[in-house]
Amino acid sequence: MSSESPGILYCHCTYAQVIDPAVKAAVLRKLCDSGQSFEAVADLCEMAARQDPALKRLAGGETVKIAACFPRAVKWLFASAGAPLDPARTEVLNMRDRPEADVSARLAAPDLQPNLPTGKTTAADAPKPGASSGH
Amino acid sequence: MALRDQSYLRVVLYEGNDAEPLASESRFDAVSRLLNQGFALTRVGVGGRTAPADDRPALVLGQFRAGLEPNALSTENVRVKNISGLTGEQIAGAVESRRVEQKAVQHGGWKPWFPVIDYDRCTNCMQCLSFCLFGVYGADREGHILVQSQDNCKTNCPACSRVCPEAAIMFPKYKAGPINGDEVKDSDLQREKMKVDISALLGGDIYSMLRVRSERAQSRFSKERDSDKALTERQKCLTKLAAAGDIPPEVLMSLPSPEEIMRRAEEAKAKAQAALAAQK
Incomplete structure (x- = not known):
């Protein structure tokens, strides 16, 4: 187990039809056949809504590649669950608009190409879930 | 019960040392079924990293080598199950049974649509x-x-x-x-x-x-x-x-x-x- 190799997280987006099923199936099949360890979740949105503590676990690794949807959505989904991703250590592979071969190739590649959007606010600075004033 | 208060089951598909890897088609079938049923899954292979264990209930699935007794490895929170010879459908059924035992959340009852x-x-x-x-x-x-x-x-x-x-x-x-x-x-x-x-x-x-x-x-x-x-x-x-x-x-x-x-x-x-x- 190499400490340099990025962790892999695959989102199946189970509860919506927004990712081409053929793309999801091909990416997952190659991942399964790769021999690599990985994390697979049914639906990141559902986990974020539940503020699943597993998201902190998944976000907390050294580096991570996430096969899911748009980087902006993934960034703020994690943040909304109190599990901000580190922009310098995260690469999001968008299965909604990238060909399966591209996504699979990036998952298999040993290097990381960070691509989370950066902006005026870091996820860590954003309002924290569970801190409602009761307004 | 509010979404945030529900408990859930972590599923681990173990294919590391002391376990036989699943056949390619069987692995894909089992993983796909579990994801479609709403479970989150950690696949432990020969390389790469996985997220560390935490204190939530887990079910570890594997084709463990002979002489390795899954029950002896199980704890109150972590159940180990030998899936040698099981079909993808049977594996998914075993996970669902464990979920029910643990009173963990049943997935799919709500489409996660929110801002x-x-x-x-x-x-x-x-x-x-x-x-x-x-x-x-x-x-x-x-x-x-x-x-x-x-x-x-x-x-x-x-x-x-x-x-x-x-x-x-x-x-x-x-x-x-x-x-x-x-x-x-x-x-x-x-x-x-x-x-x-x-x-x-x-x-x-x-x-x-x-x-x-x-x-x-x-x-x-x-x-x-x-x-x-x-x-x-x-x-x-x-x-x-x-x-x-x-x-x-x-x-x-x-x-x-x-x-x-x-x-x-x-x-x-x-x-x-x-x-x-x-x-x-």
């Missing part, structure tokens, strides 16, 4: 809080907007993202950008639909429009005693809004009575004002 705020763009103007009739939004102690009750959101309704002047509200399962999380382009902000006050779509305040229409319908109902006509009238009014804002008609048709709408709207406005005051 996600892009705080890079959000200006904390509270329009979303003022607009939402369903209590999805709230504010933290410092008066910052946040999504408070995701499960109150109406499935497939992106209406609040339409009132956001900064295109800061995403619905990741929406069909089109930038609401789906795609990059926000200048042209998106320039498009009237991204900045629109949704009430303008009806040529006035949506709440008063609904109230007037409903009152007319009620009046006609009292005269004609024809509930179908009243319903038709309300549907006509709402169809225009549904088309303009891509709001599912069933969401609009399930709106509460005009009086209740007004009450909730006042409540939401008061929340927004309190949150804005807290920022000062």
Whole structure:
């Protein structure tokens, strides 16, 4: 187990039809056949809504590649669950608009190409879930 | 039980030392089935990293070598199961049984549709809080907007993202950008639909429009005693809004009575004002 190799997280987006099923199936099949360890979740949105503590676990690794949807959505989904991703250590592979071969190739590649959007606010600075004033 | 209070089961497919790897097709079948059933899964292979263990219940699946007794490896929280010879369907069945035993959450009961705020763009103007009739939004102690009750959101309704002047509200399962999380382009902000006050779509305040229409319908109902006509009238009014804002008609048709709408709207406005005051 190499400490340099990025962790892999695959989102199946189970509860919506927004990712081409053929793309999801091909990416997952190659991942399964790769021999690599990985994390697979049914639906990141559902986990974020539940503020699943597993998201902190998944976000907390050294580096991570996430096969899911748009980087902006993934960034703020994690943040909304109190599990901000580190922009310098995260690469999001968008299965909604990238060909399966591209996504699979990036998952298999040993290097990381960070691509989370950066902006005026870091996820860590954003309002924290569970801190409602009761307004 | 609130979404956030539910427990869940972690599934680990172990194919490391002391276990035979599954055949390619069997592995894909089992993993696909579990994901389609809503489970999260850690596949432990010969390389790569996985997230560390935590204190939640887990079920470890593997084709363990002879002489390795799964029961002896199990603990109260972590159950180990030998899946040698099991089909994907049987594996999924075993996981489901364990979920039931653990009283863990049953997935799939709710389509995870809710707004996600892009705080890079959000200006904390509270329009979303003022607009939402369903209590999805709230504010933290410092008066910052946040999504408070995701499960109150109406499935497939992106209406609040339409009132956001900064295109800061995403619905990741929406069909089109930038609401789906795609990059926000200048042209998106320039498009009237991204900045629109949704009430303008009806040529006035949506709440008063609904109230007037409903009152007319009620009046006609009292005269004609024809509930179908009243319903038709309300549907006509709402169809225009549904088309303009891509709001599912069933969401609009399930709106509460005009009086209740007004009450909730006042409540939401008061929340927004309190949150804005807290920022000062």
